[in-house]
Amino acid sequence: MRRTLSADAMRLAIPALSLTILLAAVFWLQPRAMSYVGLNLLFNLAVPIALATIAQMLIMSVNDLDLSMGTFVSFVACVTATFLREAPLVGMLILFGVVVVYAGLGVVIHLRNLPSIVVSLGMSFVWAGLAVLLLPAPGGQAPDWVRALMTMKPPVAPMAIVASILIAIVAHFVVMRSSLGVLIRGVGGNQRSVERAGWSVVGARAAAYGLAGVFAVLAGVALVGLTTSADANIALRYTLLSIAGVILGGGEFIGGRVSPIGAVIGALTLTLAGSFLSFLRISPDWQIGAQGAILIIVLALRLLLNRLEKREKRR
Amino acid sequence: DTSGKKIALSNNYAGNSWRQAMLTSWEKVTGEAVKAGVVAAADAFTTAENQATEQAAQIQNMILQGYDAIVLNAASPTALNGAVKEACDAGITVVSFDGIVTEPCAWRIAVDFKEMGRSQVEYLSKKLPNGGNLLEIRGLAGVFVDDEISAGIHEGVKQFPQFKIVGSVHGDWAQDVAQKAVAGVLPSLPEVIGVVTQGGDGYGAAQAIAAAKRPMPVIVMGNREDELKWWKEQKDANGYETMSVSIAPGVSTLAFWVAQQILDGKEVKKDLVVPFLRIDQDNLEQNLANTQAGGVANVEYTQADAIKVIESAK
Amino acid sequence: MPKAIIEVADAKVSFGAVKALDGVTLAIAPGECVGLVGHNGAGKSTIVSVINGGLAPHQGSIASDGEVLARYGINAARSRGVRCVFQELSLCPNLTVVENTRILHRHLGGLGWRRRAKQVIEQSLDAIFPGHDINTDRTVGDLSIAERQMVEIAMAFSDAGIAPRLIILDEPTSSLDASLAEQMLAHVRRFVASGGSVILISHILHEILTTASRIVVMKDGRIVAERPAAAWTEHGLVEAMGSVVKGEAHRRAMRDLADAPVAIEHVGRGTPFRARRGEIVGLAGLAGHGQTEMLMRLHAASSADWLPRRDPAVTFVAGDRRLNGIFELWSILKNLSVAALGDLAQHGVVKGDAEAERAGEWKRRIEIRTPDMASHILSLSGGNQQKVLFARALSTRAPVVLMDDPMRGVDVGTKQEVYEIIRQEAARGRTFVWYSTEMEEVCLCDRVYVFREGAIAAELQGDAVTEENILAASFAGLAA
Amino acid sequence: MRLLDRISRRPWIWSWFAAFLAWFATIVTGGASTLGLSQAALTFAAFSIIVGIGQMFVITLGPGNIDLSVPSTMTLAGTVALKLMDVDNAMILPGLMIAVLIGIAVGVFNYALIKALRIPPIIATLSMSFIIQSAAIWTNRGLRIKPPSVLADFTTATTLGVPNVSLVALVISVCAWFLLEKTIYGRWISAIGQSMPAARMAGIPVDGTRFVTYLFCAVLAALAGYLLACFSGGAALNMGTEYLLMSIAVVVLGGTAVAGGDSNVPGIWGASLFMFLVVSMLNTYGLGAGIRLIMTGLIIISVIMLAGGRQPGAR
């Protein structure tokens, strides 16, 4: 038997390597980052991104795409900074309700055979509108327990790292190890065969969307915990960031090929790439462009590592 | 003595002429200051997208980089509070301007946006004492500045009840968006005698109204060169009268000097106010001449100006 | 006689104007293997779908163990031990073999399911294909097509709580080489001997004749003949299916092609590959030993990726039609014409009438069973889809035709016609490079390269092209 | 009845229907002037149509294919062209040339990233868009230069009551329709969109076709930027922003399959008109931003619900 790295392991090895390289570069540019506080500053804003990325990954694992991730997280942030603080019960109820709405979207998309891109595009307007209604101007305040949670200082490793690892483990267990995860990915891989085995594909899709809703809600709550207050546009960027994170982490748009650990690493990489650039001090005109360049470099790195891996395999 | 100190500018957006003018002024004024040895460095940083989260990360990086002061034009008055608090805790002076932050440990150089909105209606009440219908062009929904100016305008309308706002559209502070939104509502609006704006959208509104072949109402301008030029053309052709008001992009340089003064150990009040820059019928030509083609009417500040502002706040 | 496991009475199914099933009555008793044969589009897959619970017949009834079932569906079928191997890949390519097992067995859940699923599938694989080397933790997409088919077969026979009683095999051996196919058929015989039932669908008649206990022939949605296997001969079967009986497939007269110019070649590891003008070159060997890769390489080397070629150098007939054959959104017509658009267009604009004419010509020539070439490609039965792919390739002007086991699912009658067309085209100077898992087809070639472990291991020519020689070359070295 | 049934199968009919409803409602209940509203709708829809057609070609290439560099390409083409023309009527043609050249350059770079570095199109074009945006900032730092008078007059004028820009859009649409429906190129992109491996094996020059498509999309975006800058009296750095979501929305609302392989030109018109009219309608009713956003979203979802649930394979 030929010895080969399993596809899953490869899917992971490459993002992990690019993260390591980038981290080394950051440490070299800014040795101060190599500390408990430094690591926390580098990574704490990656936590909500990682959660949103996992949510996007769940949707992508059933061959769909969610263009409303950013506005949804913004909306959740607004709810967290208002209702969840002032009337925790109502806040919880709302958050529970929107998770149900997410699951419902999965059902509708499946039953009516709708393109998820359009439905989520429409929903992005709806979430944005609700957020603007809730907070016409920025404001609100994070519930104390959320703030406390996000600014916790655990021993050994900073909160940002602990949280990222926790998210990766939980998501890995749910998506890669549990029966439900297998079913969801099965729908992404070959819907017909899942149907032929007697499963309810609607149920699987609803579960995927519902789970995505849960992770996205967590992203919004975590974000408010970090920023202390919310506004209606706070997380618009998360739509593209989450998609980029999944791809960086080795996921694919169709076919149910995803990797939760990779997705978390992808989110960390994206965050780190931004920091790397600020440490480089580029002319203001080209700072925006440099963000594009770094994305390209990281992905090109992926290609390079992929090539090396292949050569290794051939030998 | 601040010659060893490093100051950073944290900017959340570079996508319009106002922000570009702001960055240019910063570069010009701080460049000279660095050359003169007043401070060791004054670097400008812009995020790729106009997002509070990204700016928060940027501020955190500045903490790591060891800056002594951060001058900040914030994407959100509240969403950066977490990062600003972290900076303060690390002993960094934070001075916010234009887009200010509410975190108490930071300094604020604010413009009274509410007053800016109210004064537009006040001006119209003098020009059009009989009142009439107004069209309001707003900025980006959910953003602090938009909410403030709009609140001021509505306050003004309450104060001068002869005016009535018959239409309100969001122009996102972008001229093409404003043009599109105005063109969309115009067909269903009654006669409009005045347009109240937030800056950067007056010319778009004028074009949409001209395209619909309606009588030109009094459009309050926002200090952009193209707006002033259009106003001048109209003025020469038919004596068109209006006013123009906005915050000067050079306020970034004021914030720079304030930060420098704080680092120098001066006692500075947490809340400072700068006047907005207003252009009227009589000083139009003069202002137009001083404005770069395609740019924004601007004022840059010196160290002396900053000291004056600080003193007067005491 | 014991009660039938499944009994379908007078089932009728139609898709629009097409009567896929026109009153079919079929009962499967425990302990028998029913062979189901028929031309492409006869309705075999459709009756399979009915028995499997995936398709409710528009008329007719289904009974099981003597009771008539009003509500019969996938889950009812599965709980009665009905399992199915579909010919098209019906595993999830992104999941591992173990995870696919989990999907198939709904009751395998709970803590530690991975271990249990692994046990279940490995037991079954070991029983059917002793000596296989499939790692069940590998992702299915990484397996070769033959390995995937093996997994699917093992999956159907596996037992995780509900024992399989009736297993439907819809062309299970189409991607397996002779030795694997024999292993599978042996297992079917064992399974039937121990009281299980099997429905075996295949276009390879000797498989049916040697394995089935009863053979049912379908034609145009009806059962036209039904007899114990011992009462059938290959000849009789072909006749019953309505195909014109031709003589045994035979190699054409030996031609001396040594002087013909080389049409395509590839020099790599092992013996270099070379095909001459007008030659039919076979690629043989055990499945998954690099034959398809060789075809892909030949195709990539002589086709353009950036600019269209005025004169195409090669054309390709896909075997894995879902993956690299058909365009699912298109009509039959567009699917057929896509490779030859250059000839059917003027200044880049496609001439509609020329296209329709060309398509009509091939519909007649290769007998594509459809009322209308403008209907959807997926409305064709699997074999007919394959014919469209054939017509697509042959209708180009390319001098070299690469074929990747192209007869998968094609019925006997059509095969003979296609062989004839290939012969004619070769005589006119076309070169064919033909990978096949069926020995009979390999033996039709002028020259054969036998593959082992990704490289050419032997070259056989003329009278040396025999089953024994090919098998010997395939296994040489492995035994050592 | 049969006719109605046939028509309701057309994927584009629903966007037209929705556009008509919004138009009708604005006029009847909002009291808008018919001519004024129609002209405004045609004018502003024209820009969405031009970018939308480019985006449609790219989306037809299959899942994952999308061009996010559209807005920044518009900006760069607009700013550079206006700077070059510098209010001089004699420079109109060179200005157009430079805009097209910019489009070509962007297309080349986009496809180079996708092909040579194997970067998924979403990320490749996103990265590219940052770089282009920087280039736009660098070239003239956001100064607004007026267009030459002839061009300004042309873009704002009407011919026989029909806005000139919409006539330009019509010409482009007819060309696009012809390309898609009648030519080999149209067949090729549809084939690639359904299955890239199958297209390769059918002898289609896959890379060439995809390259031309990305080129085409970028050139159309550049052209739209050029026209928009002239129409609105000068290029602004943020002028393309809203065309990012817009270009995707009009394509998918217009009935083009998100999964690729099936495109639809008339639908783009319906969807573009609809997207403008629905905002006008809600603006006319004087609703607040929040409600307006929610309504827009719900209307988009309703349209897709009506249009969805088509049986596959209607072609």
Ligand SMILES: Nc1ncnc2c1ncn2[C@@H]1O[C@H](COP(=O)(O)OP(=O)(O)OP(=O)(O)O)[C@@H](O)[C@H]1O
């Ligand atoms: N979904 C469908 N829509 C329209 N026609 C269909 C559909 N499915 C099957 N048919 C038609 O029904 C008939 C029977 O098809 P079926 O797949 O059962 O044939 P088959 O005997 O399995 O043929 P093969 O040997 O090629 O697999 C064919 O004429 C086919 O074209």
Ligand SMILES: Nc1ncnc2c1ncn2[C@@H]1O[C@H](COP(=O)(O)OP(=O)(O)OP(=O)(O)O)[C@@H](O)[C@H]1O
């Ligand atoms: N997406 C689809 N839409 C309509 N009909 C379909 C679709 N997929 C499959 N079919 C039809 O369902 C029937 C059975 O499917 P499938 O081709 O997978 O099984 P099969 O007959 O065992 O394969 P083969 O015919 O290659 O032996 C076929 O007649 C096919 O035409």
Ligand SMILES: [Mg+2]
């Ligand atoms: Mg079949």
Ligand SMILES: [Mg+2]
């Ligand atoms: Mg079949």
